[in-house]
Each structure stands twice: as C-alpha cells, then as structure tokens.
Amino acid sequence: MSRVMIYKRFERFWHWFQALLIFALLFTGFEIHGSYSVLGFGDAARLHTLAAWALIVLWLFAIFWHITTGEWRQYIPTRNGLFPVIRYYLIGTFTGAEHPYRKTTRAKHNPLQRLAYLFFKLMITPVIWLTGLLYLFYNDWPATLSGALELETVALVHTAAAFAMLIFIIAHVYMATMGAKVTSLIKPMVTGYEDLEDTR
C-alpha cells in the first residue's frame, strides 16, 4: 500500500465548486420551473444565471486542464471489467465481496464510473448548457433560429436535462458512500490522497 495523490488540487477545487454550483442551479432552476417558491422568481432567476456563468467559466478552465494534463483519458470508456463492477454493486456489496476494480493514478475510475462520468460530461451537461444559453439569449435569436425553434422546446429539453442531472447527483452521492467505510471514497476528494495497492 502506498499513499498517493489521486485527485490533484485543481481537480478537487473543480469538483467541489462545481458541486456547489450545480446544487445552486438545481435549487434555483426548479424554483424558476415553478416547482416551489422560496427565493421568489426574480432572485431565483438572477442567481441561476449568475451560477450558470460561473459554471461555464469553471468548465472552460476544467476543459483546459483536462486537455493539457491528459487527464481526459481517465474517461475513455471500456467494457473490460464493466460487468464485474455492475455485479458487485448489485450483489457483491451485500455478500461482502471485494470491489473487483483496482484503482491506479492513471486509471482511477472504474469502468462504470467512466461510463457515468462520460455520460455526464458529454450528454447531460452539454444539453443543459446549450439549452440554457438558448434560453438566456432567447431575445437575440437570429430569425432563422426563431423560425425553426420554439422557446417551449428549449425549456422542456432544459428541464428534462435538469431531471437527469438531479438523478445523477442522487446516485453519485449515494455511491460515494459505498467504500470500505462511508467516508473512504469521499476523503480523497477532500485531501487528494488515497492509499492504493501497489501496482507493478
């Protein structure tokens, strides 16, 4: 066993700031949607827009970081070892089996995580962004766009993506508690360090 830096400083900052912004966006977004009334529509909309811009800036940095560090490779999907991981979460975790995946700093996400995060990054987030920006700049749509697209369509897709985001978060937060101890998986995301089995 050796103690290694698995989540670098920027990565942790990105993760937690993104988490904060996504929680703010979900909370204000569903208020704007009309699901409840806490802040009032105007404040909710202002906060939502502000958080959206902050997230966009954060993502621009994150994309830059992923490209320049090569960390984007962590998300290349693989079927190799995927089904044992799925079986573990469905059965093995109850029978006391060991997690079938061995983390390394160069492959720190198991195949299921890779798929989930890739879906998050390439599907949910881009759809939310694209529809969100269209929503935000609705008044400035060029004529060709406003002739082909209704605001209602944009709004409904944005809402659907928000539901997907909410579901992702619930599952993600729960699965983060499924380490050896409840905090085993969360602690490295705070400190950056995790004890990994030595790999040759």
Added chain:
Amino acid sequence: MERSARDRLLGRFGRRAANIALAGALICSGFAVSGAERPPATADHSKFEVLEGPFDNAQEVTEACLGCHTEAGEQIRATTHWTWTYEHPETGQTLGKSKVINSFCGMAITNEARCTSCHVGYGWEDMKQPPPTADNAVDCLVCHDTTGEYWKFPTLAGHPTYMPREWPKGSGKMVQPPDLESIAQNVGASGRANCGSCHFYGGGGDGVKHGDLDSSLVDPPRSLDVHMSPDGLNFGCADCHTSWGHQVSGSRYQVNAKDTLGIDVPGHTDFSRASCESCHGATPHQKQKLNDHVDTLACQTCHVPAFARGGVPTKIWWDWSTAGRLDENGEPITEYDDSGHPSYMSEKGDFRHGENVVPSYAWFDGTVKYTLVDEKLDVDHPPVEINRVEGGPDDPGSRIWPFKVMRGKQPYDTELETLLATHVFGADDTSLWSNFSWPKALQAGSEMSGMPFSGSYDFIETTMHWPITHMVPPAEQALGCASCHASESRLAGIAGIYMPGHNGNIWLDRIGWLLVALTLVGVVLHGVARILIKGRKRS
C-alpha cells in the same frame, strides 16, 4: 467649455476630485430643472383690453380669442374633438362619438343635449346635423380655463349655464353662472383638470368609463401617477398628448401599441409623445432581462398594476335589462352596495363598481374594431363584443396590453339581430329616464339614430375593451416577476408565450419526478440492505 473646465480641474486637483466635482454639478443642475418648472408665458391675458368684457355669453369670449388666434377656430373644427367622427385607417370603419355605440349609455346621437355637453363647441342640439358652423361656436374655455370656474353644464349642449341651475337634479345644489371676464383674462395652457372635465367623466360620471381616467388625477399622489403628480413631474395631459395645430395625438381607436421610433427627438421624429417610448426609449431598464420583455409586453402591462386606484370607482358591469323597476309609489329607486356605490338605479339598471381592479390582458396591435349599430350580431354566442382589439403573438407589431373589460347587458333587436340605440336622456315622453318604458325609448332611439327597429327586443350580454395606459406609479410599484411567472399568472391563457414558472409540460414533470423518486427509493433500499447485512455479519 465642459471639456476645458474638466481639464483645468484635472490639472489642479487630479482625476478623482474632478470627477466628483463634475458629478456634483450635474446632480445639482438636475435638481434645478426637475419637477414642475415651466417657461413663463409671453402674454399676460389680463392685459388684453378685448378680454376685459363684459361678456354676455361664452361665444363672445370665443370671438375675442379668435381676434388674435386667427386660425384656432378653423384648426379645432378639423379635429376629432369637433367632428366626433374618425376614419379608421386600418379597418376602414367610420368611428367617433357620432357613430359608435358603447356599452354605457349607448349612442350619443340619441341623447344629444346631455352627451353633446362635452362637445368642444356650443349648441350641437341635433347630431343628425353636423356641429354648428358659426365661428364663435368653438369653445376655447373648456380647454384653456385655468381658474377652474368654467363648467359646461351637463344638459345644455356645450353651454355653461347663464343663470343659477340645480345640479344634480333634485340635489338642491345650485350651479352659478361663470365669471366669464375673470376666466377670459386667466386663460392658459390646458391642464389636467381641463381635459379631465370631459375625459374623467365619460359614461355619465366620475371614473365610470375608462378606469384609468378619473378626477383623482387632477391632483394625484406619486403612488397613483408618477408623471402627473405635483410631487412627481406634474405633467399635464398635453405633455404626452402633444398637439399639432390643436390636433391632439394619442388615439384609443388606433393606439400606437409598439412605438418603434423610440425617444422622440425634435427634427427627427414625429413630435408625438403619446407613448412611453417617446421619452423612455425601447430599452429603458438597467436590468437586461427586463428589456428582453419589451418586445412582448406593453410598458403598461407591468407598470399599471391595477386601475381605479385613486379612490374613484369605475363601472365594470352595467345591466340595462333591469332598468325601470319602481317602488310602490311609482317612484324610481336607488340602491347602494357595501362600499356606498350605486348598485341599482331605476333609470339605468344594475351596476357593479370596482376599485384597484386588476386589468385583463390581450395581444394588441393598436387596432380596435367596433361592432357598429347596423352590424348583424351572432346572437347565439354571447357575449357580443362591442369592440374587439386586434393583434396576436405572430404579429411583430403586437404586444400584450392591459385592458379594462366592461361587461353588461344592453338591448338588441331580436328580429334584425342588431344592437339598438337607446334614447335615455331628454325631457320628453319617450326617454327612458323620464318614463321608464323600454319600447318607447327604443322606438325613439331608432327614429333619432335612423336605425331600423322591428319592435321586438331583448337584452344581450356585451363586452367592451378599454386600453389601460394611465395611472403609472413609481417603478417600485410595478409588477414583480412572479405576477406572471407563477402558476397563478396574470397572463394565464394568453396564447403564444412560454413563461417559465407558469408553463411547463405536465408529463415531463410527472415522468421526471417519478424517475427521481425511483432513484431515491432504489438508493434507500440499497443502503438499508447494506446496513442490515453488515449488522448481521457482525453479530
């Protein structure tokens, strides 16, 4: 000049001090020109010999006016204020007070001396004839009196009274003849009370007709009207309703529903300031998201949160069908509602009044089309629209506007299926208010208006749209987002708009929340199972 002063300040005190000094100067000069300041007049009318009188009647004052203002009479006779007719450029309809029927007292043409008391002239006794043609028949004083003493008596076809007369009838209050010499020597620009002497009292009383025009606007607090309040800008009506040779801008028949000219710059635009954009432009808000609304919403939609806010109620329901009920002595009845407003009068039927009324909203391109008195009605599908506002979501010239929707019941011809003019006023044997007989009043209305009447009548429900544009309070009293962006939205049911917070797709929500719930249940079950199994292993 400014630049060199700034440079000098800059040199001596540095940039920040110079900016502060300039800002201070700007603020002070702003205070100096704000509010009620108006340039002094170039003529003191009390110094004109011709205005010393004595005047036997108001026409003699008019003759004196026209002695200097040589073109004014001719100008007035060319305006809608005089002709009471309006050729609608969009619909081709001939409108105006001499043509339209409304849902208040019906038509002016069957009730002359009463209705023509608001004509801007003297002696229009018979509306089948054009207004009187004599030069001195134009009424200068009703618009230019500044003393408040001049009053066109309600039953004298535009004349003031020349002897003490009781008004209202039976009240014991006597109206004295006006002091024409004093009034003539104090003429000036039209103020709110001048326009209001007719426009605040349309429909037979204070505030009855418009909802956003009543006597509370003579001296309104800021909270009622930020522009007209003496504590605000102290605007007269004519500050926005600019005129051109006595032709006043701003028409209710053809509204400028979306002023794309923006701020009215002399020499560049049309000199008409009868729209909010004339002064405020097309992007008046500091918050961009609010400016994003102005393509769809009229300014008034958010900035006139309710009408009839000045303590004067407006009529919102008028059912003529119940008129004529008398007490056991055969005397007319008046009943009052809880607020002390009349709710029934034998002369007029049942009323409902409203204060602080939330407007109705509709797409509006500015064009108002009327159901004229000779038009065949769709009697199987009431209510009949006395007028209807045109426009819709796909028309870029339309915006969502606030309206007072007047409702009620009024007589129609069951055979000809047309609306009927009613002869309500007149000291004769046929007027409704004298003899309480509908057949007689309708027959007389037919003869006076020249419209046919089969003899059989009934009452049909009608609606009439009145655009709301006055009574703009300070911006902080404007509607908030949630007035529309909420499940209970003021704009509920308006076609062609998607409002976050109000609209949505019920199935998307159901499926979305169901999946969220299933995920939560799955997570909880999974977690509970883990805990239970772990506990069993330990034991």
